[in-house]
Amino acid sequence: xxDTLPYTLTVYLEDTDAGGFVYHANxxxxxxxxxxxxxxxxxxxxxxxxxxHHHMFVVYTMAIQFLSAAKLGDTxxxxxxxxxxxxxxxxxxxxxxxEGKLLVKANVTxxxxxxxxxxxxxxxxxxxxxxxxxxxxxxV
Amino acid sequence: xxDTLPYTLTVYLEDTDAGGFVYHANxxxxxxxxxxxxxxxxxxxxxxxxxxHHHMFVVYTMAIQFLSAAKLGDTxxxxxxxxxxxxxxxxxxxxxxxEGKLLVKANVTxxxxxxxxxxxxxxxxxxxxxxxxxxxxxxV
Amino acid sequence: xxDTLPYTLTVYLEDTDAGGFVYHANxxxxxxxxxxxxxxxxxxxxxxxxxxHHHMFVVYTMAIQFLSAAKLGDTxxxxxxxxxxxxxxxxxxxxxxxEGKLLVKANVTxxxxxxxxxxxxxxxxxxxxxxxxxxxxxxV
Amino acid sequence: xxDTLPYTLTVYLEDTDAGGFVYHANxxxxxxxxxxxxxxxxxxxxxxxxxxHHHMFVVYTMAIQFLSAAKLGDTxxxxxxxxxxxxxxxxxxxxxxxEGKLLVKANVTxxxxxxxxxxxxxxxxxxxxxxxxxxxxxxV
Numbered sequence: 225x226x227d228t229l230p231y232t233l234t235v236y237l238e239d240t241d242a243g244g245f246v247y248h249a250n251x252x253x254x255x256x257x258x259x260x261x262x263x264x265x266x267x268x269x270x271x272x273x274x275x276x277h278h279h280m281f282v283v284y285t286m287a288i289q290f291l292s293a294a295k296l297g298d299t300x301x302x303x304x305x306x307x308x309x310x311x312x313x314x315x316x317x318x319x320x321x322x323e324g325k326l327l328v329k330a331n332v333t334x335x336x337x338x339x340x341x342x343x344x345x346x347x348x349x350x351x352x353x354x355x356x357x358x359x360x361x362x363x364v
Numbered sequence: 365x366x367d368t369l370p371y372t373l374t375v376y377l378e379d380t381d382a383g384g385f386v387y388h389a390n391x392x393x394x395x396x397x398x399x400x401x402x403x404x405x406x407x408x409x410x411x412x413x414x415x416x417h418h419h420m421f422v423v424y425t426m427a428i429q430f431l432s433a434a435k436l437g438d439t440x441x442x443x444x445x446x447x448x449x450x451x452x453x454x455x456x457x458x459x460x461x462x463e464g465k466l467l468v469k470a471n472v473t474x475x476x477x478x479x480x481x482x483x484x485x486x487x488x489x490x491x492x493x494x495x496x497x498x499x500x501x502x503x504v
Numbered sequence: 505x506x507d508t509l510p511y512t513l514t515v516y517l518e519d520t521d522a523g524g525f526v527y528h529a530n531x532x533x534x535x536x537x538x539x540x541x542x543x544x545x546x547x548x549x550x551x552x553x554x555x556x557h558h559h560m561f562v563v564y565t566m567a568i569q570f571l572s573a574a575k576l577g578d579t580x581x582x583x584x585x586x587x588x589x590x591x592x593x594x595x596x597x598x599x600x601x602x603e604g605k606l607l608v609k610a611n612v613t614x615x616x617x618x619x620x621x622x623x624x625x626x627x628x629x630x631x632x633x634x635x636x637x638x639x640x641x642x643x644v
Numbered sequence: 645x646x647d648t649l650p651y652t653l654t655v656y657l658e659d660t661d662a663g664g665f666v667y668h669a670n671x672x673x674x675x676x677x678x679x680x681x682x683x684x685x686x687x688x689x690x691x692x693x694x695x696x697h698h699h700m701f702v703v704y705t706m707a708i709q710f711l712s713a714a715k716l717g718d719t720x721x722x723x724x725x726x727x728x729x730x731x732x733x734x735x736x737x738x739x740x741x742x743e744g745k746l747l748v749k750a751n752v753t754x755x756x757x758x759x760x761x762x763x764x765x766x767x768x769x770x771x772x773x774x775x776x777x778x779x780x781x782x783x784v
Binding site: 237238240242245247 | 385
């Protein structure tokens with residue numbers, strides 16, 4: 225999971241706010257797009273996973289720093305480095321960069337849940353996912 | 365359905381774009397909020413309807429004019445006047461107004477569908493809804 | 505402007521709603537992304553235009569039909585065909601397609617405005633844009 | 645700033661995603677609405693501040709926990725408790741609650757910036773704001 229290809233995107237009008245820059249909550253969308261595409265490139269189709277198994281990754285915690293702002297028309301790259309998988313949780317670092325300049329960075333913990341359960345019950349991340357992600361599983 | 369109370373909202377940063385005004389697609393959100401609250405005040409809980417019956421109203425067609433722009437901090441009112449209900453469709457006019465000035469107006473047709481069906485099959489709007497809305501049903 | 509390359513996009517979780525499909529207002533975002541990229545490929549950088557000249561295209565009217573719904577993970581294509589440019593207005597047809605199936609179609613009129621003017625004053629679309637778009641200008 | 649009135653909102657379709665709950669990034673919008681209304685009730689009109697002084701609060705850091713999910717039709721309350729103001733930064737805790745149940749909690753640091761400066765230069769939070777918020781200013 226090291227040295228993964230970044231996810232590249234363009235900032236459209238929909239992403240910005242009257243302050244003239246990208247609205248802060250929209251960076252979270254960018255990071256999720258990057259996670260989805262990373263899974264996809266590793267052979268995990270998140271949409272199919274939800275449809276077939278009613279299992280999905282959801283954001284559990286996020287510590288995020290908005291260091292510098294992106295603006296309309298910018299081309300941004302989102303880098304994702306998986307840290308660890310433990311039971312039903314996966315931890316990773318994500319950064320959003322414009323031409324080598326770090327704009328936003330975040331430490332993200334995802335929970336893997338049963339979307340069909342009334343309580344969104346956490347589910348152990350299955351082996352076919354951890355194998356696809358080529359990550360050492362931490363025993364708990 | 366005439367002379368309904370308007371739905372009132374405030375324009376937040378999330379609603380605006382770098383042009384300095386409300387992003388055009390967000391007016392559609394305002395109009396949907398207004399329709400939801402109108403139904404609610406007539407005794408129809410749309411969220412409950414989806415949960416219990418897997419039936420829901422979705423937008424089928426919309427003809428919209430963006431006449432003047434709302435800006436950050438504006439207080440807006442959304443007026444909704446139901447025209448007719450025919451089978452699985454309901455037609456209405458909506459307008460978004462700031463201090464008496466018309467900003468956006470739209471003619472909206474909703475379809476009432478079975479959300480659980482693979483084809484989102486249209487469903488005749490049931491009597492408990494047409495009665496609640498106090499609208500003459502057009503026979504087809 | 506005929507036979508333009510479509511704009512291709514992926515449906516992410518951010519685009520969907522609890523009905524299980526793409527939230528209707530988000531198709532308007534897709535259409536705007538497509539217009540922005542079309543301009544860009546014709547040599548018009550909309551973000552730069554706003555920055556340098558405070559001129560921008562905004563949506564003035566839209567007649568839209570939501571024929572069928574896109575869902576999470578879909579790959580969509582947006583086709584844009586410019587109809588005409590008249591003074592400060594440009595009219596076009598846009599369609600959103602999934603594997604050859606038409607999901608959404610719209611007739612869109614844009615206004616070209618001075619974003620810095622208090623009234624968002626319409627401005628005649630300049631020749632460098634009409635030339636880039638290779639469109640016959642209708643005299644008014 | 646203790647015991648502030650909560651900001652109350654309804655979850656609309658626009659807020660949800662295909663997982664069936666509120667899309668995670670949208671809780672950040674709710675928290676911003678609550679901050680805006682809190683300022684407003686203390687006599688600070690954020691929109692007017694931006695317009696008149698080109699100064700604005702932006703999110704600098706956020707540590708957020710998504711503990712439980714809100715769903716379509718929920719009525720939510722956002723509680724905000726200001727911690728401290730130091731120079732150009734204000735720190736606060738925010739929580740989103742449904743019928744007494746904590747769904748989301750966050751520690752938020754805002755920066756007060758000059759939106760018109762090319763570098764979004766931080767600006768010392770002026771006395772009229774700290775006075776309005778009735779908060780002890782930490783000397784740096």
